[in-house]
Amino acid sequence: MSARDEIFANLRRSLGVKGSEAPRRHVVQERLESAPKGLVPQRGQLIGEGLIELFKTQAEAAMASVVEVDGPMAVPEAVAEYLRASNLPARIKMGDDLRLAAMPWGETALEISKGRSDGQDLVAVNHAFAGVAETGTLTMTSGPENPSTLNLLPDYAIVVLSAKDVVGDYETMWARLRDEYGKGQMPRTVNWITGPSRSADIEQTLLLGAHGPRSLHIVLVNG
Amino acid sequence: MLETPSAVPSSARPQRPRVGLFVTCLVDLMRPSVGFAAVKLLEDAGCVVEVPRQTCCGQPAFNSGDRDTARALAEQAIEAFAPYDYVVAPSGSCAGQIKAHYPELFAGDPNIARKADALAAKTYELVSFLVDVMGVTEVDARFDGTVTYHDSCSGLRELGVKRQPRQLLATVEGLTLTEMKENEVCCGFGGTFAVKYGEISNSIVEKKTENIVASGAHTLLAGDLGCLMNMAGKLSREGQPVEVRHVAEVLAGMTDEPPIGAPAPGK
């Protein structure tokens, strides 16, 4: 008997089932189809300004920094200003995201390279799929538009987030993801990011920048 | 199973309830004065107290994996305490055994399970019984000094005993309660654990006595004699001048007996 067959035989013996029982199969199918939400905390059930405020508060509590800008056209300048204020070189890496591409980067002095990171980039800019207010969590989806390596390898991660993509809870975010990718389908990687990388493995002392970015800066785009 | 029972409406209980005192084997053998303090508190609250012949709730056997002995002792207690309106023990551990674990012991035996459930439903730890069932809000007692209170594990986590002793202690004249750090952390007693793993038990009770001493209290109180003997034994071995008593002694104003582990006056 193959390992697979024996494991399933054991499981079914222990559960006292054959595996072919229609009611059990129906229960499972139903759950996978309907994906019931469970208990969604009240905390994120806000609209408008309150929702944005909650996202900011929570992201900052997780030690991200957040700056709000009036529209997509203001993003490049906000990024350039952040780099100046942080005493960083005016050099960024980004992917092929069309929303980012439509922004007036040429109006800044930023030197921009494209593609994935090979570990040599100090600063990268990605566009978030969504922001979840209940914990200040960014949702990043992989692809050539926003390569995963740009979330992970640079010392300074800058993430552009549209205010209209801020949702209250994870469940709302998944619903939007299903709308975009299809039921049961996922991009290769969905990355929830809540604040910059950290470790407390040495004497329970919290230190930022363990392997991922030391700093996470969110540019929140209104309008 | 953490429950925080609210006071039973007085209409829901008998005028003068008959209470079977489950004195617990430790109080019976080691410190009868706690039993008499319990009797006084129950009678003051309007109960008629009786003490049927009894030995042990069976917890040591239950926790040692000896289910047969645990069942035999449980059946003994189920019989002995069947006639009473309530069963009250000056111990969260023994009351917890009856309330939380007797039903589990007989889950496969519907006949006894019914009786075990009935006993479980009417069994209480002493202080929470006074407050939650009898509606006692104050006691007539005096105790001059600063005390600290250790929340014994079974009472705290199986029965939700936390605010009740503090509520009544606040009405003892002359008494000041000062909380120690980590008052909800185990003292390291654990029944047979204290002997089987004496060295680990010792390390746990050392941290406890450190917190007790740091509280600055003159007297340590708790609701379980096992924990109290453990902490008293450690405090006296360390030469700490902290006295140790069961909370019932203080609430009943019956503190003439020497503290736990202390010699009689004049000795």
Place this chain on the structure above:
Amino acid sequence: MTVHVTSPKFKDNAHRALQDEQLQKAMGNVRQGFIDRRAAVAAKLPEFEALRDSARDIKNHTLQHLDLYLEQYERRVTAAGGHVHWARTADEARRAILDICKRVGARTVTKGKSMISEEIGLNAALEAANIRPVETDLGEYIIQLRGEIPSHIIAPAVHLNATQVESDFRRVHTHLDPQRDLSQPVQLLTEARGVLRDRFLAADVGITGANFLIAETGTSVIVTNEGNGDLTQTMPKVHIVIASIEKVVPTLEDVSQILRVLARSATGQEMSVYTTFSTGPRRPEDVDGPEEYHVVILDNGRSSMLGTTFQDMLRCIRCGACMNHCPVYHAVGGHAYGWVYPGPMGAVLSPSLIGVDKAGHLPNASTFCGRCESVCPVRIPLPKLMRHWREREFERHLQPATFRSGLGFWAYFAKRPRLYRLATSVAMRGLAWLGRDKGRFKTLPLAGGWTDFRDFPAPQGATFQDQWKSRRAGGAK
């Protein structure tokens, strides 16, 4: 079993741990940090207790339908271009992983923190095959340098202090300036970051565990704070996930419910920094990510726990809250438990995986204070399950003979109330007389476990039942 099991020597291990001043100091950090942070973050979320119920219910539902959810999970992984490998035993799991590594000619393997990897002794197997495993979680990296196993399931190096880490780094990182300053924890972190960054970029295969497998989408989920797991699975050409059968949950919604209690229970964070959902290998249009994606699913005795009283243990999501709140764990640390899983969850799980004859001490070494159960995010009745192990041991006569006969002696009297009253009446009067001067005993025969460390208070004298009877007989109250 490739990991050396010292659980039978638990008492000796504990003795050594209690003498180890450095360890005792390190364990003090656990007592303070984790507990307060969990309490604070739980208090901030009004639905926290209800979410624990929800997490428990999801796990129970999944376990009841585990065969079907695993089938669905496998279908979805395959549909996404990944490969599923089934392993009955630790040996089969090791072989499945080695086969992949050898096929792609791997020389260096980076690893995200995985307790299953520890359970199957994967590093030793890789080394034996001339493949270099590099642990990338900072704590795991440190203990790998020391040749130790984790002492905590989410904080593997919690038993160490910074000075020890510094000397390990100086011993191993010989390519760096010997005069460099490593006196601050941040300097140690920076050094590890630099060393491991090179490893991430050079690795041929990345191996991670999984906190969850999602049946709906064929997704594996890892939760980290460092980002090491993400780099481990993103940079190399091949990503291998190693996970046990009970990690599967039905849907994205279900995993979200459980994530709401995981980090809060574990580290006291609202959410860990990186929660990463991986589905299959890189897509044709992708510019990064692994070209191959494998999942090795391990049984190793778990399917036999289903349908038994120990099924509840399969709900465990490995948050570590039970050990963070355990007075015995605080006293002796994780290594004393003698195998991979320490603390209350280990005391229940280890006997299932390595046998109660080897791990018998673990479920006994508990005061049953119940604090573990009171914080478990999926409400596993840990004391009850430890008690069930004690029952198995009692049935199989595995406890020490002296303990057994002592218990039998006591039970003989306790089952005979008249005889009990008579015997205790005499015994207590005698004992009280002996202890009358001091009110306590410094030594007592057969009670060395007690009196070696603390006094034994003397009884007051006549038993309560004797006094009660005579008072009633005398008409007094």
